Amino acid sequence: MLQTLVVLLAATVLLIPLSRRAGFGSVLGYLAAGILIGPSGLRLITDVDEIREISELGVVMLLFLIGLELRPQRLWVMRRSVLGMGAAQVIVTGALLALLAYWRGLDWVGAGAIGAGLALSSTAIVLPMLSERDLLGSVAGRDSFAVLLFQDLAFIPLVAAVPLLVGERPTHAPWHEVAQGVGAIAALLIGGRFIIRPAFRAIGGARIPEVFNAMALLVVIGAAATANAFGLSMSLGAFLAGVNMSDSEYRHELRADIEPFEGLLLGFFFMSVGMSANLGLVITEPGRIAIAVAALMAVKIVVAYAIGRISRQDNRSAIRFAMAMPQGSEFSFVLFAAALGVGALDQDSADRATLVVTLSMVMTPILFAVSERLVIPRFTPKTKPVYDTVHDDHTPVIICGFGRVGQIVGRVLRMHGIPFTALENDPAQVDVVRRFGTKVYYGEPTRPDVLRAAGAEHAQLLVVAISDIEESLRIVDMARRNFPKLKIVSRARNRRHAHLLMDRGITGFVRETLHSSLKLSEIALGSIGVAQDEARRAVEMFAEHDERFLRQSYSFHDDERQMIQSAQQAAAELVDLFEADHRRREQQESEAQQSASISDASSAQPGE
Numbered sequence: 001m002l003q004t005l006v007v008l009l010a011a012t013v014l015l016i017p018l019s020r021r022a023g024f025g026s027v028l029g030y031l032a033a034g035i036l037i038g039p040s041g042l043r044l045i046t047d048v049d050e051i052r053e054i055s056e057l058g059v060v061m062l063l064f065l066i067g068l069e070l071r072p073q074r075l076w077v078m079r080r081s082v083l084g085m086g087a088a089q090v091i092v093t094g095a096l097l098a099l100l101a102y103w104r105g106l107d108w109v110g111a112g113a114i115g116a117g118l119a120l121s122s123t124a125i126v127l128p129m130l131s132e133r134d135l136l137g138s139v140a141g142r143d144s145f146a147v148l149l150f151q152d153l154a155f156i157p158l159v160a161a162v163p164l165l166v167g168e169r170p171t172h173a174p175w176h177e178v179a180q181g182v183g184a185i186a187a188l189l190i191g192g193r194f195i196i197r198p199a200f201r202a203i204g205g206a207r208i209p210e211v212f213n214a215m216a217l218l219v220v221i222g223a224a225a226t227a228n229a230f231g232l233s234m235s236l237g238a239f240l241a242g243v244n245m246s247d248s249e250y251r252h253e254l255r256a257d258i259e260p261f262e263g264l265l266l267g268f269f270f271m272s273v274g275m276s277a278n279l280g281l282v283i284t285e286p287g288r289i290a291i292a293v294a295a296l297m298a299v300k301i302v303v304a305y306a307i308g309r310i311s312r313q314d315n316r317s318a319i320r321f322a323m324a325m326p327q328g329s330e331f332s333f334v335l336f337a338a339a340l341g342v343g344a345l346d347q348d349s350a351d352r353a354t355l356v357v358t359l360s361m362v363m364t365p366i367l368f369a370v371s372e373r374l375v376i377p378r379f380t381p382k383t384k385p386v387y388d389t390v391h392d393d394h395t396p397v398i399i400c401g402f403g404r405v406g407q408i409v410g411r412v413l414r415m416h417g418i419p420f421t422a423l424e425n426d427p428a429q430v431d432v433v434r435r436f437g438t439k440v441y442y443g444e445p446t447r448p449d450v451l452r453a454a455g456a457e458h459a460q461l462l463v464v465a466i467s468d469i470e471e472s473l474r475i476v477d478m479a480r481r482n483f484p485k486l487k488i489v490s491r492a493r494n495r496r497h498a499h500l501l502m503d504r505g506i507t508g509f510v511r512e513t514l515h516s517s518l519k520l521s522e523i524a525l526g527s528i529g530v531a532q533d534e535a536r537r538a539v540e541m542f543a544e545h546d547e548r549f550l551r552q553s554y555s556f557h558d559d560e561r562q563m564i565q566s567a568q569q570a571a572a573e574l575v576d577l578f579e580a581d582h583r584r585r586e587q588q589e590s591e592a593q594q595s596a597s598i599s600d601a602s603s604a605q606p607g608e
Contacts, residue, residue, distance in 0.1 A: 004051070007044045011037050012267055023373070025132050027125050028365035030267045034274020035362075045275060052272040056234065058265030059124045059330065060224045061258050063152075063235040066127065066145070067242020068251055078146050085143055085307055086150020089325070093303045094119035100295055106349065109165045113339035114353055116158050118296055120329035123148045123235065124269060125361055129368060130324060139313055140320035147325065152236045155331045159231070162335065165344045184230035188223060188237060192244035200250050216257045219245070233331065270361075273330070277358040278351055285352075292356045297326035297363065315379045323371045327364040328357030390441045392455040395419040399463045400445035400475050402433055405491050405512065406465035410438070420463075421454045446474045448482045456483045464490040469497050476504050495550060502554050518543055 011033035019029025037044040045051065098115025102108060126144055127136065135141045196219055203211050220238050227237025245251055282289055301322045308318030336353050339345040345353070397413060397420040399406045406422065413420050422440040424430050430442045443450045445466070456462065462479055466472040472490060479486055489508035492498040501509045518539050525535035 030270030031274040034271035038275025040279035048275040055268035058269045060238040061262035063239040064242040067239040081146035113344045117332040117335040139317040188240040300326040327360040390453040396460040401465035
């Protein structure tokens with residue numbers, strides 16, 4: 001087991017960075033690692049079943065973390081997507097794939113089992129793949145999650161219906177398992193609310209970290225085991241436990257504790273999928289396997305795209321939704337095994353179907369990455385902006401960028417009765433500001449003709465409040481070149497931006513987070529008992545020292561080595577400065593106490 005763990009970790013360290021650097025994400029790297037070290041590759045690991053049993057906990061923990069982010073109210077809002085899009089995807093895809101399997105020579109029983117298994121998609125692949133690209137919150141991400149959630153629910157009756165394919169007469173009502181599943185869901189939702197939260201309070205919350213960690217793992221694995229005992233998928237049980245805790249006070253601590261386990265175990269799960277691939281069939285039947293994989297992915301892409309468009313997704317969202325869902329599922333393996341057990345599938349058909357699912361999992365990250373690079377940009381609207389005609393209102397101040405910073409400057413100027421002209425190149429921001437009654441022009445402030453139309457030739461001041469550093473510097477360069485008499489003050493994103501402004505002779509700049517950070521520091525000191533005067537003095541000393549270091553380091557700001565050395569020296573000087581100030585204040589207090597004692601002694605009456 002120790003050797004197996006070393007091989008798994010080494011494969012992770014070597015192949016995952018390569019896959020991410022190539023733009024294919026982590027999932028493909030894990031699958032490729034599994035194929036490389038598994039029975040069909042270097043045979044460094046041969047006991048795949050043992051690894052899969054442990055690594056399936058990664059999928060369980062993934063669904064728990066997703067449940068933590070979903071309030072029950074949001075699930076209710078998603079009900080139409082879950083039931084509508086989910087049901088349509090499973091039924092239509094399953095029927096088409098069953099027809100293809102029947103056309104390729106399987107009987108109706110085997111074709112039905114193949115169609116049902118291949119209709120499902122992999123939660124463990126789709127959600128991490130979308131998450132890596134920050135797409136889970138998009139329309140395509142939300143709809144993908146809704147369909148995957150329906151598939152988790154549909155998996156229960158699908159497995160229960162497998163014996164019916166071969167006419168096996170059940171000893172009890174056919175949907176007895178379904179009733180058990182519904183009861184288990186109700187028990188997890190109700191019992192979780194009245195048991196889990198009081199249990200966390202009983203152990204003292206997060207005050208004892210190791211006990212809290214153990215309790216967090218117990219909740220996830222216990223919910224998964226409960227669901228599994230009643231015939232549900234373990235991941236569904238963990239998901240329901242996460243939903244139960246989504247509005248609790250322990251949500252953030254639970255996420256922090258579970259995430260490290262989830263990431264590593266989910267990677268091991270993908271490796272086990274890669275290891276289970278019977279690559280011998282690829283060598284003996286390359287054409288047949290390639291056609292099967294292509295047919296599976298083509299059918300699922302076409303059906304998903306059509307469902308997306310019917311559901312009023314735009315082209316980009318429908319393409320993303322379709323390209324995320326064309327693979328088979330980890331649940332497909334379970335369903336094929338159940339069909340094999342009751343005789344609905346023979347061993348050869350089950351092996352081919354399992355290999356097709358595995359290869360579709362390998363191909364999905366590649367196709368999705370290619371789609372994001374080549375297809376999605378073609379459907380991105382490239383409407384050329386139609387800027388406003390800027391009028392010269394003879395205002396003394398021009399503000400470039402009317403976001404958070406620019407609006408505050410504008411409001412203060414308005415309080416003093418000073419008129420200004422505001423330019424903003426984000427149409428959405430312009431619409432928002434105009435709705436509140438502020439006049440702002442939609443224009444590109446980097447263009448000299450726009451600044452000239454705004455009155456830069458006779459204005460007194462240009463305020464550069466743009467957040468983008470490069471764009472801010474372009475405005476400064478252009479303004480100094482075309483309007484040399486115009487005074488310029490600027491927002492500086494950071495120390496580097498400040499030095500670049502100093503390169504251009506701009507001394508009136510403000511680092512955007514400096515003053516708010518100093519004020520927050522003063523409040524923090526006061527909150528832990530430091531006297532108000534002492535807290536204010538400490539912040540003022542730091543601000544003076546930091547400003548002095550900013551000016552001193554300007555002469556060598558392009559020399560990284562000297563900047564690092566100078567920053568270390570400045571930090572040491574700041575410590576010395578605080579210590580000297582502390583000693584001086586202690587001496588002053590001591591002298592004051594001595595003076596007070598002498599004064600009391602001299603004023604005392606004889607005999608007292």
